[in-house]
Amino acid sequence: MNLSLSLRRLGLAALMLAPSLLWAHGISPEDRQRMLDGGNLQYIGLGASHMLTGYDHLLFLFGVVFFLTTFKDVAKFVTVFTLGHCITLIFATFYGITWNYFLIDAVIAVSVIYKGFDNIGGFQRVFEMEQSPSMLGAVFGFGLLHGFGLSTRLQQLPLGDDPTGMLLRILSFNIGVELGQIVALAGMVAVLAWWRHTHSFRRISHAANLGLIVAGTLLMLMQLHGYLHDTDPNGFRFPAEEHRHIHEDMDVEKSVDSSRNKL
Numbered sequence: 564m565n566l567s568l569s570l571r572r573l574g575l576a577a578l579m580l581a582p583s584l585l586w587a588h589g590i591s592p593e594d595r596q597r598m599l600d601g602g603n604l605q606y607i608g609l610g611a612s613h614m615l616t617g618y619d620h621l622l623f624l625f626g627v628v629f630f631l632t633t634f635k636d637v638a639k640f641v642t643v644f645t646l647g648h649c650i651t652l653i654f655a656t657f658y659g660i661t662w663n664y665f666l667i668d669a670v671i672a673v674s675v676i677y678k679g680f681d682n683i684g685g686f687q688r689v690f691e692m693e694q695s696p697s698m699l700g701a702v703f704g705f706g707l708l709h710g711f712g713l714s715t716r717l718q719q720l721p722l723g724d725d726p727t728g729m730l731l732r733i734l735s736f737n738i739g740v741e742l743g744q745i746v747a748l749a750g751m752v753a754v755l756a757w758w759r760h761t762h763s764f765r766r767i768s769h770a771a772n773l774g775l776i777v778a779g780t781l782l783m784l785m786q787l788h789g790y791l792h793d794t795d796p797n798g799f800r801f802p803a804e805e806h807r808h809i810h811e812d813m814d815v816e817k818s819v820d821s822s823r824n825k826l
């Protein structure tokens with residue numbers, strides 16, 4: 564099987580998964596209601612499931628650890644990434660700093676493209692650089708960006724008006740994200756450690772990172788498509804407005820149910 568055929572099949576598979584990829588970060592009505600009914604443990608569970616289904620986060624992490632062979636290196640890069648996304652997740656959510664999530668996710672997809680490009684030696688081949696830009700700095704910067712993306716989703720949930728309660732919910736969600744990240748990384752590192760000892764690794768590793776570039780590009784295009792076809796493309800989904808809409812929808816549903824019961 565030649566490389567071009569492999570990439571075409573990868574692209575076709577990604578397009579078939581497009582709807583689920585596009586809405587991977589969405590907060591469903593069921594999750595919203597569960598947050599209203601539950602406590603901090605619900606936020607931990609949601610954070611973990613959000614990371615484990617966050618395709619862009621997982622693809623970026625896969626690219627980061629792809630060529631790392633020692634526990635020290637994995638721990639160093641993952642710690643820097645974690646520090647970055649914790650900062651923006653906590654502070655942006657607490658202070659209500661947000662932006663249109665389609666655009667944020669489009670930029671996050673660029674981080675996947677960047678890491679795949681770096682892994683195939685793109686900076687050396689295309690820009691004739693002796694070495695890539697500081698990868699630790701890049702991973703930290705992208706960590707800040709990924710945390711901001713997580714924050715835009717968390718701000719869709721009812722976090723309450725009490726600062727202490729709000730902070731506890733944010734920290735609970737963040738703990739869940741870290742637990743999900745640990746589970747995902749454990750699987751990635753185990754698979755890569757096994758794969759490096761097979762003959763196929765050297766042969767397919769380049770194609771796998773080209774696949775990261777293709778996947779990142781498709782994710783970016785899908786998020787831009789979502790932004791351009793959004794019913795309110797200039798709306799930045801400020802949490803107060805989103806929170807109000809959630810409760811308005813719930814009130815409507817309750818009114819309908821009440822009317823049906825009377826009939």
